[in-house]
Amino acid sequence: MTLAYYCGLFFVINIFFCFFFLTITLIGGIILSGSIVGSSIAEFTGKADFYEANLTDKYNAFIGLDEAADSTTKSLLDEVGIKEMILNSSELITPSTLIKWTTNIMGSVQSVFKNIFLIIISMIFILTEMGGFKHKIDIISQHSPDTKISIDKFITSLRRYIGLKSLISFITGVVITIWVSLLGLDFPFLWGMTAFLLNFIPTIGSIVAAIPAILLALVQLSFPQAGLVAIGYIVTNSLVGNIIEPKVMGDGLGLSTLVVFLSLIFWGWIFGIAGMLLAVPLTMSVKIALESSPNTQDFAMMLGAIKPKKKKKAKTTK
Template identity: 30%
Template sequence: MDNSPQADDTAPATVPRGIIVLVGIAGIVVAVAGMKLIAGLIAPVFLALMLTIAVHPMGRWLRRHGCPAWLAALTLVIGVYGILVILFGSIIYSAARLTTLMPQYADKFDSIVDDLKHFLGEHGVNSESIHNMLSNVDAGKIISAAGSLLSGLVSTTSGLVLVLVVALFMAVDAVGFSDRLTALDRLRPNVSVALNNFAAGTRTYLVVSTVFGLIVAVLDAGALWALGIPLPLLWGLLSFITNYIPNIGFVLGVIPPAILGLLDGGWSKMLIVIVVYSAINVVIQSIIQPKFVGDAVGLSTTLTFLSLVVWTWILGPLGAILAVPLTIFVKCLLIDIDPSTRWVNLLIADSVRPDASAGPERHDDV
């Protein structure tokens, strides 16, 4: 009889951790590829969700004070539609004003390009290199690009229609969602807590970004008005919108007024615009605001910037605005929803809290 030790066939098989990591990475790659393919659907739907979350407290307040469900739902719909009309209307109007303004500076722009060619030629740059460098820079092409921008904004109408339709149904469903979460809390408390905290974090992020955006917009518009830059209110609006883009939003906002400063008053005025914008926006948007946002949503400054890069690559320009809420949503699904993974909060948060590994503090405000 063979008494040699044998493997226990009843012992459960274990999968090596390395295999689990590789499968997880492969799943992430497939998911990202899928999201990139349907970016035109994901971005508008998530925008509708974000706006519904933003206005949901109004409906909850009305319900608590005895208003019927249909009135609360109608209030949410009006709130979401009002935000969209103001946002898209302002953007399209601003782009139209820009296209009508640019032709006035066509001659000045061509003159600046000629001066730049002359300057480069005097400093040893051969004419062929100058031609290759500046052959595609002329006022006509800049004006044409501005017109293309307006056409592109108008072409987003189909996406806007999707946002409006989805927001309508979300607003109706949102009226009774608090009751559903209350029932869910008895069955799946971890899921309920994660969803509540996602809504609370998104709403806090929107409030913080809106407040700082208004501050930046007022300061920028006032500075541009004092400097005599055309359309200061338009560029203040642009500063407000780009404030929702983490870390580098002000860089996008300074380009148009800086170019107008160059056309209106030369290189010195352009430099003044850049310095003034940097003094205002770097301090507020890149130093003060990220601290408030990081503390509010539990994301470090580095992760916030990386989320901007990743979601812009996946979803396009709208992904830059939705980057932080989308990252909060992914964090909700992959980390906060499972007690065994909440230790990751210690690594991705802007500051360490004693209870970070236990998950975020619950916010019952959905």
């Protein structure tokens, strides 16, 4: 046995143990996060009666049914017409209804964690087969260089998209966790994890993530503090979604905004929450498949985003 053989064997063993350690760490982190989220949801369910009683007191005080309500506030609400509007809607929206909505939303978050776990396990198996998969692609596309170029471009773009999107979503989750912790909202880790996960869903994910936290802030805290929670979500998502993400991601995967939104509906209808999380990669796979054939390249162009044409500089004559 030569020294090169032992060095190569040592390198392979190191790679194996690194991959094994990263896999165990990833699965352990998911299980730990899932258990924390599950315990938070169970704790919220146990305190539902307390939250409902607290919300009922605020609800009664706001519409003027509580004797402790300020007379100036009552008269102001009467003049503006808010009190009458709330009384008319009180039969449809009650404190118990809001608590039930919040509980259902938090239950949906738990199911999202289960789907995320299955998706990541699937990705681990895909990564283990990546070497053989690349070899198969080389064999299949040896007579079609354009197909190989398209697939390589797709894999590179997808890897970049997932990596950057994960980093941006992680930053969003950390900021939300710190913000709601400073405001004293219960279960800050849960809201940070919700913001992290749902940020993978384009367009509507960040909006959905804010709803249960704002509802709980209305129940647990005051109306001004609930407004601060909402402002925190708006500012964070605006900075991340409109400034940081476009600069970091660039053109992304080249899908138009309308196609991304419609893909959320389509893949969500087929696969549920998991389909919404994977809407962009799945749609990009369809786009690459359409680009691989000259007969379907026009359809692929319809899925892509239109890039603005660069203005040519006018030639100056001396």
